Amino acid sequence: MSEKKPVTEFLAEATEIVEGLSRELVVLDEHRGEEPEPDRLNSIFRAAHSLKGLSSLFGHERITRLAHVLEDALDALRLGKVMADDALIDAFVDAVDALSGLLTMASRDESEGPAAERAVALAQHIESLLSQGPTPVEDPLKQLGLEPSVLHVLTEYEEHRLRENVKKGVTLYKVRAVFSLDDFDQRLTALTAALKAIAEVVSTLPSAQASDESHIGFDLLTACKQSAAELTRVLAPYGASHALISASTAPPRPRPSAPRPELGSSSELSLRSLAQTVRVDISRLDKLMAAVGDLLLTRSNIKRFAEGARAAGPGGLHPLWAQELAREARALERKLDDLQKGILEVRMVPLGQVFDRLARLVRRLLRESGKEIDFEISGGDVELDKLIVEDLSDPLMHLLRNAIDHGIETPEQRVAAGKSRRGRVRLYATSEGNHVKIEVGDDGAGLDEARIRDEALKRGLVTATKAPQMQRRELLNLVFLPGFSTRKQVSELSGRGVGLDVVKTNLQRLSGLIDIVSEPGQGTTFVLTLPLTLAIIRALVVQASGHTYAVPLNSVLEIVAVRPSELRTVEHRQMLSVRGQTVPFVRLSQLFKLPLVEVQQHYVVLVGLAQHRMGLAVDALLGQQDVVTKPLSARLRDVRGFAGATDLGDRRAVLVLDVPALVSEMMRPADAGMGNL
Amino acid sequence: MPDLFKVLVVEDSKATRELLASLLEGLGNLEVVTVVSGFEALKVLPRHRFSLIVTDINMPDINGLELINFVKKNPHYRETPLFVVTTEGRTQDRERGMQLGASEYVIKPFEPDAFCALVKKYLKL
Numbered sequence: 073m074s075e076k077k078p079v080t081e082f083l084a085e086a087t088e089i090v091e092g093l094s095r096e097l098v099v100l101d102e103h104r105g106e107e108p109e110p111d112r113l114n115s116i117f118r119a120a121h122s123l124k125g126l127s128s129l130f131g132h133e134r135i136t137r138l139a140h141v142l143e144d145a146l147d148a149l150r151l152g153k154v155m156a157d158d159a160l161i162d163a164f165v166d167a168v169d170a171l172s173g174l175l176t177m178a179s180r181d182e183s184e185g186p187a188a189e190r191a192v193a194l195a196q197h198i199e200s201l202l203s204q205g206p207t208p209v210e211d212p213l214k215q216l217g218l219e220p221s222v223l224h225v226l227t228e229y230e231e232h233r234l235r236e237n238v239k240k241g242v243t244l245y246k247v248r249a250v251f252s253l254d255d256f257d258q259r260l261t262a263l264t265a266a267l268k269a270i271a272e273v274v275s276t277l278p279s280a281q282a283s284d285e286s287h288i289g290f291d292l293l294t295a296c297k298q299s300a301a302e303l304t305r306v307l308a309p310y311g312a313s314h315a316l317i318s319a320s321t322a323p324p325r326p327r328p329s330a331p332r333p334e335l336g337s338s339s340e341l342s343l344r345s346l347a348q349t350v351r352v353d354i355s356r357l358d359k360l361m362a363a364v365g366d367l368l369l370t371r372s373n374i375k376r377f378a379e380g381a382r383a384a385g386p387g388g389l390h391p392l393w394a395q396e397l398a399r400e401a402r403a404l405e406r407k408l409d410d411l412q413k414g415i416l417e418v419r420m421v422p423l424g425q426v427f428d429r430l431a432r433l434v435r436r437l438l439r440e441s442g443k444e445i446d447f448e449i450s451g452g453d454v455e456l457d458k459l460i461v462e463d464l465s466d467p468l469m470h471l472l473r474n475a476i477d478h479g480i481e482t483p484e485q486r487v488a489a490g491k492s493r494r495g496r497v498r499l500y501a502t503s504e505g506n507h508v509k510i511e512v513g514d515d516g517a518g519l520d521e522a523r524i525r526d527e528a529l530k531r532g533l534v535t536a537t538k539a540p541q542m543q544r545r546e547l548l549n550l551v552f553l554p555g556f557s558t559r560k561q562v563s564e565l566s567g568r569g570v571g572l573d574v575v576k577t578n579l580q581r582l583s584g585l586i587d588i589v590s591e592p593g594q595g596t597t598f599v600l601t602l603p604l605t606l607a608i609i610r611a612l613v614v615q616a617s618g619h620t621y622a623v624p625l626n627s628v629l630e631i632v633a634v635r636p637s638e639l640r641t642v643e644h645r646q647m648l649s650v651r652g653q654t655v656p657f658v659r660l661s662q663l664f665k666l667p668l669v670e671v672q673q674h675y676v677v678l679v680g681l682a683q684h685r686m687g688l689a690v691d692a693l694l695g696q697q698d699v700v701t702k703p704l705s706a707r708l709r710d711v712r713g714f715a716g717a718t719d720l721g722d723r724r725a726v727l728v729l730d731v732p733a734l735v736s737e738m739m740r741p742a743d744a745g746m747g748n749l
Numbered sequence: 750m751p752d753l754f755k756v757l758v759v760e761d762s763k764a765t766r767e768l769l770a771s772l773l774e775g776l777g778n779l780e781v782v783t784v785v786s787g788f789e790a791l792k793v794l795p796r797h798r799f800s801l802i803v804t805d806i807n808m809p810d811i812n813g814l815e816l817i818n819f820v821k822k823n824p825h826y827r828e829t830p831l832f833v834v835t836t837e838g839r840t841q842d843r844e845r846g847m848q849l850g851a852s853e854y855v856i857k858p859f860e861p862d863a864f865c866a867l868v869k870k871y872l873k874l
Binding site: 081082085093118120121124125126128130131219221224225226227228230252256257260261275276277279290445693 | 761762763764765766768786787788789791792795806807810811812814815816817818819835836841842845848849857859861
């Protein structure tokens with residue numbers, strides 16, 4: 073079981089319970105002054121009870137406490153110990169309000185806020201309301217001729233309902249029905265429904281004795297105001313019989329009213345806001361997206377037919393028809409684009425959701441760090457796929473902690489270096505077409521090249537011969553290796569034994585890239601590049617040795633044409649120089665051990681994964697297309713290098729490259745040389 | 750290879766049901782059958798041979814006490830250990846549950862380890 077899933081499930085179920093509670097309360101609210109229906113009260117009680125159990129199990133103490141008080145109050149109400157007066161109903165309405173506030177906090181991982189204070193005040197208020205009503209009870213149940221075996225399986229509430237009916241002089245019957253095991257649930261449900269039209273079903277007891285192998289008997293304790301003849305009529309279709317239990321009488325006294333405490337504004341936590349939002353499991357959106365993906369393929373097919381029809385000339389479709397078909401295909405294309413955009417928008421949430429949370433944490437860290445730092449934040453309105461946003465908070469927090477803790481110097485050091493006393497840490501997000509760029513930067517000392525080199529040598533991450541030849545960029549990238557840290561002692565702030573390798577891993581999972589820009593004395597900036605969504609991807613369709621593949625465009629940095637003569641060989645590896653940066657070069661055909669085709673020039677698809685870059689050479693570029701990746705069949709699932717398969721619209725499945733896997737595969741020999749980690 | 754133990758979980762809360770099921774499945778050599786109500790429990794009881802029944806008390810149709818009574822009075826199921834897993838409830842409901850023959854009364858929130866230890870004890874895992 074993953075860590076995250078039960079939390080989501082908890083929130084989903086708890087929200088559902090609270091929404092149910094608020095619906096039931098609305099009815100209770102509308103019927104103030106009347107005696108509440110027992111079934112309704114019981115179902116509200118059950119909701120509060122379930123919420124208490126659920127939240128206690130998942131460790132949400134405040135919700136548990138409020139739900140507990142609510143449950144006690146509802147219990148007292150349904151057991152007739154207190155009256156449903158205005159003060160109590162007001163308190164219930166406020167409590168449900170506060171519960172939804174607490175759930176909102178829980179969903180944002182917050183622990184403090186006005187909703188929490190309101191909840192505490194309300195719990196105390198409800199308790200004080202309850203403590204004012206003493207319970208006058210004498211037991212009419214004893215007068216009933218019920219056998220102990222029946223009395224002993226009743227819950228306290230069921231007992232209460234029996235008592236109430238006795239007090240009001242309602243006739244009690246034991247209804248007996250025997251059903252076949254095959255369909256007893258439907259038959260019993262039908263019987264119960266029929267009975268409820270004329271009576272109250274207090275309890276349904278499965279009978280242990282009368283059941284043979286294929287039948288099961290039930291005793292229904294029923295309170296019926298109608299005549300016995302009427303009861304017989306209702307029971308007849310079910311072959312059920314009835315026996316009289318008793319025929320036999322004082323309402324609970326009103327509780328003195330207590331003033332309702334001032335609980336502050338509840339408008340921010342209104343029930344309306346809950347009702348206007350639809351919670352949707354993101355997997356349902358994935359399904360919709362997959363359906364759109366399939367439609368996109370159908371569209372491509374129709375488009376091809378339309379083109380084919382036109383090309384066929386007079387011998388084929390009538391030219392007017394062909395024109396019509398082409399026009400409709402274009403209209404379909406536009407609508408599908410809208411649909412796809414619409415679904416993507418639903419998944420999009422502003423980064424502000426994470427940024428706000430980070431800002432609070434950062435401000436706390438700043439107070440604790442004792443450094444003088446200004447924190448700048450912008451781009452909270454940039455939107456990203458919800459799934460990506462959720463997973464960003466940990467890596468971003470880590471980078472911010474690093475910046476505060478290691479990046480910015482002490483005020484004295486800064487003054488000595490001729491800089492302003494106050495340092496600057498920033499968190500920026502910008503939207504760039506299909507990508508979002510997030511920068512976490514500081515104006516601190518910058519990464520110390522020499523120290524990274526020493527540390528890498530000491531830890532055996534690089535060899536003594538290789539270290540001096542490494543360029544600054546290569547050196548900087550060493551910080552992403554597991555176990556790397558230039559700090560002697562673990563700090564209060566970022567020292568959790570978690571390094572930048574974790575940040576890298578998190579980003580890889582999101583198909584993101586990470587770059588470091590760092591100048592000595594000027595500071596360090598981590599630049600994260602993330603795709604807008606993982607649901608639908610734009611792919612580059614390429615060909616190698618006659619096979620067609622799709623390369624997810626979010627991993628593609630650029631495409632360059634290279635003549636074989638421009639390649640260099642460094643340490644038995646082919647390398648390519650792209651604007652001064654040396655990247656490993658490999659032909660896709662080589663990777664997949666396909667027969668190599670002689671080419672005049674390579675099309676090199678420059679791909680990246682976290683801090684790694686690699687040139688992947690293909691024989692031809694066929695174009696770009698939106699694709700929905702489908703998982704590979706079980707037989708192929710273990711083949712490395714493929715993320716899945718997709719259909720390009722010509723009814724031919726092609727494999728989608730798993731760029732992260734390919735890059736790690738390529739980087740492995742080098743890493744192995746850097747020490748066996 | 751020993752027989753697979755079958756455990757019946759009767760619980761109307763989805764999150765709790767899944768939590769119980771995953772705890773039980775984590776013990777290995779266990780098949781967990783989950784149902785959402787007393788009705789459903791009555792339906793599946795004759796179809797399997799359960800080694801353990803875990804039930805909630807407060808449920809919409811047949812309550813947990815009624816289910817315990819049914820199980821403990823029925824010669825086919827009488828010997829099956831039965832745990833009540835419920836929110837710290839009325840002591841009266843609890844006493845009744847034990848009187849009716851529940852083996853253990855587990856109160857939510859419970860320690861997963863303690864719960865698993867109880868299950869192991871009864872199943873002799």
